[in-house]
Amino acid sequence: MADDYAGFDRVAGLSHASRSEIIAPYGMAATSQPLATQIALDILKAGGSAVDAAIAANAALGLMEPTGSGVGGDLFAIVWDAQKQELTGLNASGRAPRAMTIEYFQEHGIESVPPYGPLPVSVPGAVDGWFELHGRYGRLPMTDVLAPAIAYARDGFPVSEVIAHYFGLNAKARAEFPGFAETFMRDGRMPQKGEVFRNPRLANTYEAIADGGRDAFYKGDIARDIDAYMTEQGGLLRYEDLAEHHSEWITPVSTSYRGWDVYELPPNGQGIAALQILNILEGLDIASMGFGSAEYIHAFVEAKKLAYEDRARFYADMDFADVPVETLISKSYADQRRQMMSMDKAATSYPAGDAKLEEGDTIYLTVADKDGNMVSLIQSNYRGMGSGMTPGKLGFVLQNRAELFNLDATHANALEPGKRPFHTIIPAFVMKDGKPLISFGLMGGSMQPQGHVQIIVNMVDFGMNLQEAGDAARIRHGGSSQPTGEIMTNGGIVYMERGFSDETRAALEALGHTLGDTDGSFGGYQAILRDHEEGVYYGASEVRKDGQAAGY
Secondary structure: OOOOOOOOOOOOOOOOOOOOOEEEOOOEEEEOOHHHHHHHHHHHHOOOOHHHHHHHHHHHHHHHOOOOOOOOOEEEEEEEEOOOOEEEEEEEOOOOOOOOOHHHHHHOOOOOOOOOOOOOOOOOOHHHHHHHHHHHHOOOOHHHHHHHHHHHHHHOEEOOHHHHHHHHHHHHHHOOOOOHHHHHOHHHOOOOOOOEEOOHHHHHHHHHHHHHOHHHHHOOHHHHHHHHHHHHOOOOOOHHHHHOOOOEEEOOEEEEEOOEEEEEOOOOEOOHHHHHHHHHHHOOOHHHHOOOOHHHHHHHHHHHHHHHHHHHHHOOOOOOOOOOHHHHOOHHHHHHHHOOOOOOOOOOOOOOOOOOOOOOEEEEEEEEOOOOOEEEEEEEEEOOOOOOOOOOOOOOOOOOHHHHOEOOOOOOOEOOOOOOOOEOOOOEEEEEOOEEEEEEEEEOOOHHHHHHHHHHHHHHOOOOOHHHHHHOOOEEEEOOOOOOOOOOOOOOEEEEOEOEOHHHHHHHHHOOOOEEOOOOOOOEEEEEEEEOOOOEEEEEEOOOOOOEEEEO
16 A cells, blocks of 8 residues: 655654644643644633633634634534543534425425525524533633634734635635625635734624623624524524524433444434444454555445435434434444445445434534543534625624425425434544543544544554544545435445555456545544543644644
C-alpha cells in the first residue's frame, strides 16, 4: 500500500500520522478552529467545566465557522460525568413548525422539501442545548462563557483558508436572501483568507442570550424577530414553535467491538448506523486483511450498504415512529445481515432488514477537564450555512434541516408538525472496562457513521494511535438509499482519498465497485483519549481542516 501522506518524514516512524498526538495532564480541547480551542482552554483554566469550555468553543465556532455551525442550528452531545460515573446524552434538535405539513407541500405542488429559502427551516435547538448542558454541568456564569465569542464578534478575527473557501461556496446559493449579504458579505463579497471579519449583529445576539438566558432566544425579542422575518419571507416557522421548543436528555446506546464499547445516540440521528456497521465487521478478520487492502475496503463498503438500507427505512424521531433500535444494533441481527454479503462481488442493491416492527457541513468538538469530565459535542446548520435565511439583524442563518423529511406519509421519517427530522450529526464515545476511553466525532453528512467506524477499526484492528487513526486515508461510499426517499439501485460510488494503491483500486473495480474522484468530502475529526494509568489526556485533530488539539 502506498503511504497515505507521502512526503512526511516522521521522526517517530509513524506511517499514517501527519503530526504527533497532544498529551497534557490537566485538560484538553480539540476543535476545528485554533482560536476556539484556545478559548476552551482559557475557560478550563478559569475554573470552568468541560461543558463550560465546550459551549464557549461552540459559540466561537458559530462566529468563526458559520459555514458549518451557529445558533440557527441543532446540537447533540454525549457527556461523561466523572462524579456520578455516568454517560448521558442530549438531543437538542428542533422540530417541524406547526404549519409544516405534507398537505402544505402537496397543495403548492412541491414534491420534496427544498434545500434553501424559507421552507426547510425547522426550530433551531442549539441555544436550548447550551442551557440544558450548562444547567447540569456548568460552573461559570453564562456571561463569562460567552464573553470570548462576543469579544471576537466585535473586534474581529482573521478568516482561515478552509473557511474562506467554504464562505465562497456557500454564498452562491444564499447571497440573494435578505439579511445574508448584509451580515456576511462586506463590500459585496465573502471574507477572504486572512481578512479580519466582524459580526457585531451576532455579538448583540450573544449578549442578549448571556444576559437573558434561553428564553431571550425562544420567547423574547430574538424569537419575535425570527417570526417577523419568516412571515415576511413566506416561511412556516413562528414564535409559538420557538416558545414550545425543548431539548431531551436521552440514554446513549452501544455495541461492543472487540472489547471496546462504542456509544452513539439513538434516532432521530444516524449514530446507530456506525454500531450496525461495526457489528457486521466484527464477524470478519479485518486485521488480517490489512489497512488499504481491497478486501478490507470491499467488506467495509458492503457493510455500510447494508446498514444504510436500514437507515433509510427505519431511522426517525422515536416520538413518532417505532424504531427497533435494540434489534438493529444486536449481534444476532448483524449475523443475519452479514450473510447477505459476498466477498467476491459488490452488490448493486440490498433490501432493508426485517427488524420486526449526503450532503452537510458541521462542527465537532470535544473537551475534557481536570476532574475527568468529558464532553463530545456536535452542532450544525445542515447544508453549510443552512437555508440562507438570515433574520433581522441577528447575525446568524437558520438551518435547513427539514429538507431531510420524507413527504411520503407512510414512511417512518414522514413530515409531521412537531416532529424532529432525520438527523446526520452524531457525537460518539468509547468506554473500555467500564471507564471512559475516547470522546470523538467526525463531521460531514452521511460520512459521519462511516468515519466513526474507520476511526475505531484503524485503532482496534490496525493498531493506529489517536492521531494516526484520523490522518490515515479514508473511504466514503455514496449513493445508498436515503431517508428522504431516494433508492440505491446501481451499487453507489466508492470515493477514496489519495494514498490507496493503483492495485487496490483495480481490485475494487474487478469486484464490481464504481470508483469516484476524490472530492474532499471525508469529514473532520477531533478526539480526546483518557490514559487512566498515567492520569493524562491525549488529543488529536483533523489534518484536513484548520483544527487544533491543545491541552494544559
